Amino acid sequence: LGTSLRSSLDTLQGKTRLDEDDVEEIVKEIQRSLLSADVDVSLVMDLSDSIETRALEEEPPGGTTARDHVLKIVYEEMVELVGDSTALPLEPQTILLAGLQGSGKTTSAAKMAWWFSTKGLRPAVIQTDTFRPGAYDQAEQMADRAEVDFYGDPDADDPVEIAREGMEATADADVRIVDTAGRHALEDDLIAEIEEIEREVDPDRSLLVLDAAIGQGAKEQARQFEESIGIDGVVITKLDGTAKGGGALTAVNETGSSIAFLGSGETVQDIERFEPSGFISRLLGMGDLKQLSERVERAMQETQEEDDDWDPEDMLEGNFTLKDMKKQMDAMNRMGPLDQVMDMIPGLGGGMMDQLPDDAMDVTQDRMRKFERIMDSMTDEELENPRVVGQERTRRIARGSGTDEETVRQLLEQHSMMERTIEQFQGMGEGDMQRMMKK
Ligand code: GDP
Ligand code: MG
Secondary structure, eight states: OHHHHHHHHHTTTTOSSOOHHHHHHHHHHHHHHHHHTTOOHHHHHHHHHHHHHHHHHSOOOTTOOHHHHHHHHHHHHHHHHHOOBOOOOSSSEEEEEEOOTTSSHHHHHHHHHHHHHHTTOOEEEEEOOOSSTTHHHHHHHHHHHHTOEEEOOTTOOOHHHHHHHHHHHTTTOSEEEEEOOOOSSOOHHHHHHHHHHHHHHOOSEEEEEEETTOOTHHHHHHHHHHHHTOOOEEEEEOTTSSOOOTTHHHHHHHHTOOEEEEEOSSSTTOEEEOOHHHHHHHHHTOSOHHHHHHHHHHHHHHHHHHTTTOOGGGGGSSOOOHHHHHHHHHHHHHTOOHHHHHHHSTTHHHHHHHHSOTTHHHHHHHHHHHHHHHHHTSOHHHHHOGGGOOHHHHHHHHHHHTSOHHHHHHHHHHHHHHHHHHHHHHHSOHHHHHHHHHO
16 A cells, blocks of 8 residues: 555656646545545545645645645645544543443553553542453452552442442542443443443543444444433554554544544553544554645745745746755755655655665755855855856855865756756747646
8 A cells, every 4th residue: 555655656756736647646545545444435535525626726835846745735634534632631530431342441441540640640440340240350450550549349230339439439539530331232221321320420521432443333333422421532442453443533523522542552551642643644554744744834934934035936037046046955955854855755765765876865965065055155146147157266166165166066057957947948938838837
Protein backbone atom coordinates (compact mmCIF):
# COMPACT_ATOMS: atom_id res chain seq x y z
CA LEU A 1 0.00 0.00 0.00
CA GLY A 2 2.61 2.43 1.11
CA THR A 3 4.45 1.66 -2.09
CA SER A 4 1.61 2.53 -4.44
CA LEU A 5 0.71 5.70 -2.58
CA ARG A 6 4.37 6.61 -2.76
CA SER A 7 4.53 6.02 -6.47
CA SER A 8 1.42 8.08 -7.15
CA LEU A 9 3.04 10.86 -5.16
CA ASP A 10 6.22 10.38 -7.16
CA THR A 11 4.36 11.22 -10.33
CA LEU A 12 3.66 14.65 -8.86
CA GLN A 13 7.35 15.35 -8.55
CA GLY A 14 8.13 18.72 -10.04
CA LYS A 15 4.53 19.55 -10.87
CA THR A 16 3.10 22.84 -9.69
CA ARG A 17 -0.46 22.01 -10.58
CA LEU A 18 -2.52 18.85 -10.28
CA ASP A 19 -4.74 17.46 -12.97
CA GLU A 20 -7.75 15.24 -12.43
CA ASP A 21 -5.85 12.03 -13.10
CA ASP A 22 -3.24 12.84 -10.46
CA VAL A 23 -5.87 13.57 -7.85
CA GLU A 24 -7.93 10.51 -8.73
CA GLU A 25 -4.87 8.30 -8.42
CA ILE A 26 -3.96 9.60 -4.98
CA VAL A 27 -7.50 9.51 -3.70
CA LYS A 28 -7.78 5.90 -4.83
CA GLU A 29 -4.67 4.94 -2.88
CA ILE A 30 -5.95 6.71 0.22
CA GLN A 31 -9.26 4.93 -0.08
CA ARG A 32 -7.47 1.61 -0.27
CA SER A 33 -5.44 2.33 2.88
CA LEU A 34 -8.45 3.51 4.85
CA LEU A 35 -10.72 0.65 3.83
CA SER A 36 -8.08 -1.88 4.82
CA ALA A 37 -7.81 -0.05 8.17
CA ASP A 38 -11.56 -0.78 8.68
CA VAL A 39 -12.78 2.76 8.14
CA ASP A 40 -16.43 2.74 7.12
CA VAL A 41 -17.09 2.97 3.37
CA SER A 42 -19.37 5.98 3.55
CA LEU A 43 -16.86 7.88 5.68
CA VAL A 44 -14.15 7.07 3.16
CA MET A 45 -16.33 8.31 0.30
CA ASP A 46 -17.13 11.60 2.03
CA LEU A 47 -13.47 12.13 2.72
CA SER A 48 -12.50 11.37 -0.88
CA ASP A 49 -15.00 13.88 -2.19
CA SER A 50 -13.64 16.66 0.00
CA ILE A 51 -10.04 15.91 -0.89
CA GLU A 52 -10.81 15.76 -4.60
CA THR A 53 -12.72 19.02 -4.62
CA ARG A 54 -10.12 20.92 -2.66
CA ALA A 55 -7.12 19.50 -4.53
CA LEU A 56 -8.61 20.60 -7.85
CA GLU A 57 -10.00 23.94 -6.75
CA GLU A 58 -7.30 25.30 -4.47
CA GLU A 59 -4.15 26.70 -6.01
CA PRO A 60 -0.87 25.47 -4.56
CA PRO A 61 0.61 28.64 -3.08
CA GLY A 62 3.98 29.95 -4.24
CA GLY A 63 6.94 27.94 -3.00
CA THR A 64 4.80 24.84 -2.52
CA THR A 65 4.93 21.84 -4.79
CA ALA A 66 1.75 20.14 -5.92
CA ARG A 67 2.71 17.08 -3.92
CA ASP A 68 3.16 18.98 -0.65
CA HIS A 69 -0.05 20.83 -1.29
CA VAL A 70 -2.10 17.69 -1.80
CA LEU A 71 -0.55 16.05 1.26
CA LYS A 72 -1.52 19.07 3.30
CA ILE A 73 -5.11 18.83 2.08
CA VAL A 74 -5.16 15.11 2.85
CA TYR A 75 -3.90 15.79 6.36
CA GLU A 76 -6.44 18.54 7.04
CA GLU A 77 -9.33 16.45 5.81
CA MET A 78 -8.14 13.48 7.86
CA VAL A 79 -8.03 15.68 10.97
CA GLU A 80 -11.60 16.66 10.19
CA LEU A 81 -12.53 12.97 9.96
CA VAL A 82 -10.83 11.68 13.13
CA GLY A 83 -11.56 14.79 15.17
CA ASP A 84 -9.85 16.19 18.24
CA SER A 85 -9.36 14.18 21.38
CA THR A 86 -12.17 14.05 23.93
CA ALA A 87 -11.84 16.91 26.40
CA LEU A 88 -10.75 15.57 29.80
CA PRO A 89 -10.29 18.35 32.33
CA LEU A 90 -7.77 17.50 35.04
CA GLU A 91 -10.24 17.86 37.86
CA PRO A 92 -12.36 15.62 40.09
CA GLN A 93 -14.77 13.57 38.03
CA THR A 94 -16.46 10.22 37.57
CA ILE A 95 -15.92 8.24 34.39
CA LEU A 96 -18.06 5.26 33.42
CA LEU A 97 -16.68 2.61 31.06
CA ALA A 98 -18.94 0.65 28.71
CA GLY A 99 -18.27 -2.02 26.12
CA LEU A 100 -18.52 -5.67 25.23
CA GLN A 101 -16.67 -8.41 27.11
CA GLY A 102 -13.02 -8.60 26.18
CA SER A 103 -12.94 -5.14 24.64
CA GLY A 104 -10.44 -4.03 27.30
CA LYS A 105 -12.54 -2.15 29.88
CA THR A 106 -10.89 -3.51 33.02
CA THR A 107 -7.41 -3.02 31.59
CA SER A 108 -8.30 0.48 30.40
CA ALA A 109 -9.78 1.41 33.78
CA ALA A 110 -6.44 0.70 35.47
CA LYS A 111 -4.51 2.38 32.66
CA MET A 112 -6.62 5.53 32.84
CA ALA A 113 -6.30 5.60 36.61
CA TRP A 114 -2.55 5.38 36.22
CA TRP A 115 -2.66 8.16 33.61
CA PHE A 116 -4.62 10.48 35.93
CA SER A 117 -2.20 9.69 38.76
CA THR A 118 0.68 10.93 36.59
CA LYS A 119 -1.24 14.22 36.30
CA GLY A 120 -1.21 14.64 40.07
CA LEU A 121 -4.78 13.51 40.70
CA ARG A 122 -5.87 10.75 43.02
CA PRO A 123 -7.78 8.13 41.06
CA ALA A 124 -9.78 5.11 42.17
CA VAL A 125 -11.13 2.17 40.19
CA ILE A 126 -14.56 0.80 41.09
CA GLN A 127 -15.16 -2.70 39.78
CA THR A 128 -18.82 -3.61 39.31
CA ASP A 129 -18.47 -6.75 37.20
CA THR A 130 -20.22 -9.64 38.93
CA PHE A 131 -20.72 -11.54 35.70
CA ARG A 132 -17.27 -12.64 34.73
CA PRO A 133 -15.48 -15.08 37.04
CA GLY A 134 -12.20 -13.64 38.18
CA ALA A 135 -13.20 -10.09 37.27
CA TYR A 136 -12.61 -8.87 40.80
CA ASP A 137 -9.12 -10.38 41.09
CA GLN A 138 -8.08 -9.10 37.69
CA ALA A 139 -9.25 -5.56 38.45
CA GLU A 140 -7.68 -5.55 41.89
CA GLN A 141 -4.33 -6.74 40.55
CA MET A 142 -4.28 -4.13 37.84
CA ALA A 143 -5.23 -1.32 40.21
CA ASP A 144 -2.44 -2.54 42.43
CA ARG A 145 0.06 -2.35 39.58
CA ALA A 146 -1.20 1.13 38.76
CA GLU A 147 -0.84 2.02 42.46
CA VAL A 148 -4.33 3.50 42.66
CA ASP A 149 -7.25 3.08 45.06
CA PHE A 150 -9.60 0.22 44.34
CA TYR A 151 -13.07 -0.84 45.36
CA GLY A 152 -14.86 -4.07 44.57
CA ASP A 153 -16.75 -6.83 46.37
CA PRO A 154 -16.08 -10.42 45.30
CA ASP A 155 -19.03 -11.73 47.30
CA ALA A 156 -21.73 -9.30 46.19
CA ASP A 157 -23.95 -10.01 43.22
CA ASP A 158 -25.68 -6.71 42.58
CA PRO A 159 -23.55 -4.42 40.40
CA VAL A 160 -25.67 -1.35 41.22
CA GLU A 161 -25.19 -1.97 44.93
CA ILE A 162 -21.43 -2.32 44.41
CA ALA A 163 -21.41 0.93 42.46
CA ARG A 164 -23.25 2.78 45.24
CA GLU A 165 -20.94 1.46 47.93
CA GLY A 166 -17.92 2.05 45.74
CA MET A 167 -18.77 5.73 45.32
CA GLU A 168 -18.95 6.09 49.11
CA ALA A 169 -15.84 4.03 49.81
CA THR A 170 -13.73 6.08 47.39
CA ALA A 171 -14.81 9.48 48.68
CA ASP A 172 -11.16 10.50 49.08
CA ALA A 173 -10.38 10.02 45.41
CA ASP A 174 -10.52 12.80 42.78
CA VAL A 175 -11.20 10.69 39.75
CA ARG A 176 -13.44 7.64 39.98
CA ILE A 177 -13.35 5.21 37.13
CA VAL A 178 -16.28 2.84 37.15
CA ASP A 179 -15.64 -0.45 35.35
CA THR A 180 -18.66 -2.46 34.24
CA ALA A 181 -19.40 -5.96 33.04
CA GLY A 182 -19.68 -6.82 29.38
CA ARG A 183 -21.32 -9.66 27.48
CA HIS A 184 -20.36 -11.44 24.33
CA ALA A 185 -23.03 -9.53 22.50
CA LEU A 186 -25.41 -6.71 23.27
CA GLU A 187 -28.21 -8.14 25.35
CA ASP A 188 -31.13 -6.48 27.04
CA ASP A 189 -29.94 -7.34 30.55
CA LEU A 190 -26.54 -5.81 29.86
CA ILE A 191 -28.15 -2.60 28.67
CA ALA A 192 -30.54 -2.51 31.62
CA GLU A 193 -27.67 -3.08 34.05
CA ILE A 194 -25.44 -0.34 32.70
CA GLU A 195 -28.37 2.08 32.61
CA GLU A 196 -28.93 1.47 36.32
CA ILE A 197 -25.25 1.89 37.15
CA GLU A 198 -25.23 5.09 35.13
CA ARG A 199 -28.16 6.48 37.14
CA GLU A 200 -26.45 5.44 40.36
CA VAL A 201 -23.00 6.99 39.80
CA ASP A 202 -24.13 9.90 37.61
CA PRO A 203 -20.85 10.03 35.65
CA ASP A 204 -19.34 13.21 34.22
CA ARG A 205 -18.51 11.25 31.11
CA SER A 206 -19.14 7.80 29.73
CA LEU A 207 -16.56 6.21 27.46
CA LEU A 208 -17.09 3.33 25.06
CA VAL A 209 -14.18 0.88 25.00
CA LEU A 210 -13.56 -0.72 21.61
CA ASP A 211 -11.05 -3.29 20.42
CA ALA A 212 -9.00 -1.90 17.50
CA ALA A 213 -10.02 -4.93 15.47
CA ILE A 214 -13.69 -3.97 15.54
CA GLY A 215 -15.12 -3.50 12.10
CA GLN A 216 -18.73 -3.02 11.09
CA GLY A 217 -19.92 -4.09 14.54
CA ALA A 218 -18.90 -0.72 15.91
CA LYS A 219 -21.98 0.95 14.52
CA GLU A 220 -24.62 -1.08 16.31
CA GLN A 221 -22.74 -1.08 19.62
CA ALA A 222 -22.21 2.64 19.47
CA ARG A 223 -25.84 3.27 18.66
CA GLN A 224 -27.10 1.12 21.55
CA PHE A 225 -24.76 2.52 24.19
CA GLU A 226 -25.38 6.05 22.97
CA GLU A 227 -29.11 5.48 23.34
CA SER A 228 -28.90 3.96 26.81
CA ILE A 229 -26.22 5.99 28.60
CA GLY A 230 -24.90 8.57 26.11
CA ILE A 231 -21.31 8.23 24.90
CA ASP A 232 -18.86 11.12 25.31
CA GLY A 233 -15.76 9.45 23.99
CA VAL A 234 -14.14 6.29 22.72
CA VAL A 235 -11.17 4.30 24.00
CA ILE A 236 -9.46 2.18 21.35
CA THR A 237 -7.54 -0.79 22.75
CA LYS A 238 -5.05 -3.32 21.38
CA LEU A 239 -3.44 -0.97 18.93
CA ASP A 240 -0.23 -2.88 19.54
CA GLY A 241 -1.65 -5.59 17.28
CA THR A 242 -2.07 -5.43 13.53
CA ALA A 243 -5.49 -3.72 13.58
CA LYS A 244 -5.41 -0.02 12.89
CA GLY A 245 -8.62 0.94 14.69
CA GLY A 246 -10.41 2.59 11.78
CA GLY A 247 -13.66 0.90 12.85
CA ALA A 248 -13.72 3.08 15.95
CA LEU A 249 -14.28 6.09 13.70
CA THR A 250 -17.69 4.65 12.91
CA ALA A 251 -18.51 4.77 16.62
CA VAL A 252 -17.20 8.30 16.88
CA ASN A 253 -19.36 9.32 13.97
CA GLU A 254 -22.42 7.45 15.27
CA THR A 255 -22.20 8.99 18.75
CA GLY A 256 -21.06 12.43 17.65
CA SER A 257 -18.20 12.02 20.10
CA SER A 258 -14.44 11.76 19.81
CA ILE A 259 -11.52 9.55 20.77
CA ALA A 260 -10.18 9.89 24.31
CA PHE A 261 -7.44 7.28 24.78
CA LEU A 262 -5.47 4.70 22.88
CA GLY A 263 -4.34 1.47 24.48
CA SER A 264 -1.32 -0.32 23.13
CA GLY A 265 -0.32 -3.14 25.43
CA GLU A 266 -1.16 -5.16 28.50
CA THR A 267 0.64 -3.16 31.17
CA VAL A 268 -0.90 -0.17 32.96
CA GLN A 269 1.49 2.28 31.31
CA ASP A 270 0.49 1.26 27.79
CA ILE A 271 -1.92 4.11 27.32
CA GLU A 272 -1.75 7.44 25.57
CA ARG A 273 -4.10 10.32 25.06
CA PHE A 274 -5.51 10.32 21.56
CA GLU A 275 -3.72 12.73 19.29
CA PRO A 276 -4.85 13.03 15.66
CA SER A 277 -1.56 13.08 13.76
CA GLY A 278 -0.10 9.78 14.94
CA PHE A 279 -3.43 8.05 14.44
CA ILE A 280 -3.76 9.47 10.93
CA SER A 281 -0.27 8.35 9.96
CA ARG A 282 -1.16 4.92 11.26
CA LEU A 283 -4.43 4.74 9.31
CA LEU A 284 -2.71 5.75 6.09
CA GLY A 285 0.38 3.69 6.77
CA MET A 286 2.46 6.78 6.11
CA GLY A 287 5.05 8.91 7.87
CA ASP A 288 4.51 12.11 9.76
CA LEU A 289 2.07 14.13 7.72
CA LYS A 290 1.52 16.66 10.45
CA GLN A 291 5.05 17.93 10.44
CA LEU A 292 5.02 18.26 6.69
CA SER A 293 1.67 20.00 6.75
CA GLU A 294 2.94 22.48 9.32
CA ARG A 295 6.04 23.19 7.29
CA VAL A 296 4.02 23.90 4.18
CA GLU A 297 1.78 26.15 6.26
CA ARG A 298 4.75 28.04 7.69
CA ALA A 299 6.42 28.43 4.32
CA MET A 300 3.19 29.83 2.90
CA GLN A 301 2.73 32.29 5.71
CA GLU A 302 6.29 33.54 5.61
CA THR A 303 6.24 33.88 1.86
CA GLN A 304 3.10 35.96 2.18
CA GLU A 305 4.40 38.08 5.05
CA GLU A 306 7.82 38.81 3.65
CA ASP A 307 7.10 39.03 -0.01
CA ASP A 308 3.83 40.82 -0.15
CA ASP A 309 5.11 42.64 -3.19
CA TRP A 310 6.52 39.53 -4.81
CA ASP A 311 4.41 37.34 -7.01
CA PRO A 312 6.12 34.45 -8.79
CA GLU A 313 4.21 35.37 -11.91
CA ASP A 314 5.96 38.73 -11.98
CA MET A 315 8.99 36.82 -13.10
CA LEU A 316 7.25 36.31 -16.36
CA GLU A 317 7.07 40.00 -16.95
CA GLY A 318 10.20 42.11 -16.76
CA ASN A 319 13.64 40.71 -15.99
CA PHE A 320 14.44 37.62 -14.03
CA THR A 321 17.05 38.98 -11.67
CA LEU A 322 19.26 37.28 -9.11
CA LYS A 323 16.87 38.70 -6.51
CA ASP A 324 14.07 36.63 -7.99
CA MET A 325 16.28 33.59 -7.91
CA LYS A 326 17.16 34.27 -4.29
CA LYS A 327 13.50 34.50 -3.35
CA GLN A 328 12.85 31.18 -4.99
CA MET A 329 15.66 29.64 -3.03
CA ASP A 330 14.45 31.25 0.21
CA ALA A 331 10.99 29.81 -0.30
CA MET A 332 12.51 26.38 -0.74
CA ASN A 333 14.72 26.79 2.29
CA ARG A 334 11.88 27.74 4.54
CA MET A 335 10.54 24.27 3.99
CA GLY A 336 13.64 22.99 5.75
CA PRO A 337 16.55 21.00 4.46
CA LEU A 338 15.48 19.27 1.30
CA ASP A 339 16.35 15.79 2.46
CA GLN A 340 14.37 16.27 5.66
CA VAL A 341 11.34 17.47 3.77
CA MET A 342 11.61 14.39 1.58
CA ASP A 343 12.06 12.13 4.57
CA MET A 344 8.86 13.41 6.06
CA ILE A 345 6.94 12.49 2.99
CA PRO A 346 5.83 9.05 4.02
CA GLY A 347 8.03 6.37 2.65
CA LEU A 348 9.25 8.70 -0.05
CA GLY A 349 12.46 9.54 1.73
CA GLY A 350 13.72 6.01 1.58
CA GLY A 351 12.65 5.26 -1.95
CA MET A 352 13.87 8.42 -3.62
CA MET A 353 17.02 8.68 -1.61
CA ASP A 354 18.08 5.19 -2.57
CA GLN A 355 18.20 6.20 -6.18
CA LEU A 356 20.55 9.10 -5.54
CA PRO A 357 24.26 8.83 -4.89
CA ASP A 358 24.92 8.98 -1.16
CA ASP A 359 26.02 12.58 -1.00
CA ALA A 360 23.98 14.02 -3.85
CA MET A 361 21.57 15.71 -1.46
CA ASP A 362 24.34 17.16 0.67
CA VAL A 363 26.03 18.59 -2.36
CA THR A 364 22.83 20.30 -3.41
CA GLN A 365 22.24 21.65 0.07
CA ASP A 366 25.81 22.73 0.39
CA ARG A 367 25.70 24.48 -2.95
CA MET A 368 22.44 26.23 -2.06
CA ARG A 369 24.02 27.57 1.09
CA LYS A 370 27.07 28.79 -0.83
CA PHE A 371 24.84 30.45 -3.42
CA GLU A 372 23.05 32.28 -0.66
CA ARG A 373 26.26 33.52 0.88
CA ILE A 374 27.46 34.64 -2.52
CA MET A 375 24.27 36.61 -3.14
CA ASP A 376 24.62 38.19 0.28
CA SER A 377 28.02 39.47 -0.82
CA MET A 378 26.70 41.07 -3.98
CA THR A 379 25.61 44.65 -4.34
CA ASP A 380 22.10 45.62 -5.27
CA GLU A 381 23.30 46.60 -8.70
CA GLU A 382 24.87 43.18 -9.22
CA LEU A 383 21.75 41.40 -8.03
CA GLU A 384 19.52 43.41 -10.35
CA ASN A 385 21.84 43.03 -13.29
CA PRO A 386 24.26 40.11 -12.95
CA ARG A 387 25.79 40.89 -16.35
CA VAL A 388 27.98 43.57 -14.75
CA VAL A 389 29.81 40.85 -12.79
CA GLY A 390 33.12 40.37 -14.57
CA GLN A 391 36.41 38.77 -13.59
CA GLU A 392 37.31 41.34 -10.98
CA ARG A 393 33.93 41.42 -9.24
CA THR A 394 33.86 37.62 -9.28
CA ARG A 395 37.10 37.59 -7.33
CA ARG A 396 35.78 40.16 -4.83
CA ILE A 397 32.49 38.29 -4.31
CA ALA A 398 34.27 34.95 -3.86
CA ARG A 399 36.52 36.46 -1.21
CA GLY A 400 33.69 38.34 0.50
CA SER A 401 31.48 35.25 0.72
CA GLY A 402 34.25 32.90 1.73
CA THR A 403 33.60 30.73 -1.31
CA ASP A 404 35.57 30.41 -4.55
CA GLU A 405 35.41 31.93 -8.00
CA GLU A 406 34.27 28.66 -9.54
CA THR A 407 31.13 28.61 -7.35
CA VAL A 408 30.39 32.25 -8.16
CA ARG A 409 30.59 31.39 -11.86
CA GLN A 410 28.30 28.39 -11.32
CA LEU A 411 25.73 30.63 -9.69
CA LEU A 412 25.87 33.09 -12.58
CA GLU A 413 25.53 30.23 -15.05
CA GLN A 414 22.55 28.78 -13.23
CA HIS A 415 20.94 32.19 -13.21
CA SER A 416 21.39 32.75 -16.90
CA MET A 417 20.05 29.29 -17.59
CA MET A 418 16.87 30.10 -15.66
CA GLU A 419 16.72 33.49 -17.30
CA ARG A 420 16.84 31.94 -20.77
CA THR A 421 14.05 29.53 -19.86
CA ILE A 422 11.90 32.36 -18.64
CA GLU A 423 12.60 34.43 -21.72
CA GLN A 424 11.31 31.54 -23.78
CA PHE A 425 8.08 31.68 -21.81
CA GLN A 426 7.90 35.39 -22.36
CA GLY A 427 8.32 34.86 -26.08
CA MET A 428 5.17 32.81 -26.20
CA GLY A 429 1.63 34.06 -26.44
CA GLU A 430 -0.42 34.33 -23.26
CA GLY A 431 -2.45 31.27 -24.16
CA ASP A 432 0.55 29.04 -24.83
CA MET A 433 2.03 30.09 -21.55
CA GLN A 434 -1.06 29.31 -19.50
CA ARG A 435 -1.15 25.90 -21.08
CA MET A 436 2.50 25.24 -20.30
CA MET A 437 2.13 26.43 -16.72
CA LYS A 438 -0.72 24.03 -16.15
CA LYS A 439 1.45 21.06 -17.13
P1 GDP B 1 -12.95 -6.35 29.47
O1 GDP B 1 -13.63 -7.67 29.38
O2 GDP B 1 -13.59 -5.35 28.58
O3 GDP B 1 -12.80 -5.87 30.87
O4 GDP B 1 -11.49 -6.57 28.87
P2 GDP B 1 -10.11 -6.79 29.64
O5 GDP B 1 -9.61 -5.52 30.16
O6 GDP B 1 -10.26 -7.93 30.58
O7 GDP B 1 -9.17 -7.22 28.42
C1 GDP B 1 -9.39 -8.41 27.67
C2 GDP B 1 -8.04 -8.94 27.21
O8 GDP B 1 -7.43 -8.01 26.35
C3 GDP B 1 -7.06 -9.13 28.36
O9 GDP B 1 -6.31 -10.30 28.12
C4 GDP B 1 -6.16 -7.92 28.28
O10 GDP B 1 -4.87 -8.19 28.77
C5 GDP B 1 -6.15 -7.65 26.82
N1 GDP B 1 -5.92 -6.23 26.51
C6 GDP B 1 -6.61 -5.15 26.91
N2 GDP B 1 -6.10 -4.01 26.38
C7 GDP B 1 -5.05 -4.39 25.61
C8 GDP B 1 -4.11 -3.70 24.78
O11 GDP B 1 -4.13 -2.48 24.61
N3 GDP B 1 -3.18 -4.45 24.15
C9 GDP B 1 -3.12 -5.81 24.29
N4 GDP B 1 -2.18 -6.47 23.62
N5 GDP B 1 -3.99 -6.49 25.04
C10 GDP B 1 -4.93 -5.79 25.70
MG1 MG C 1 -13.60 -6.53 32.64
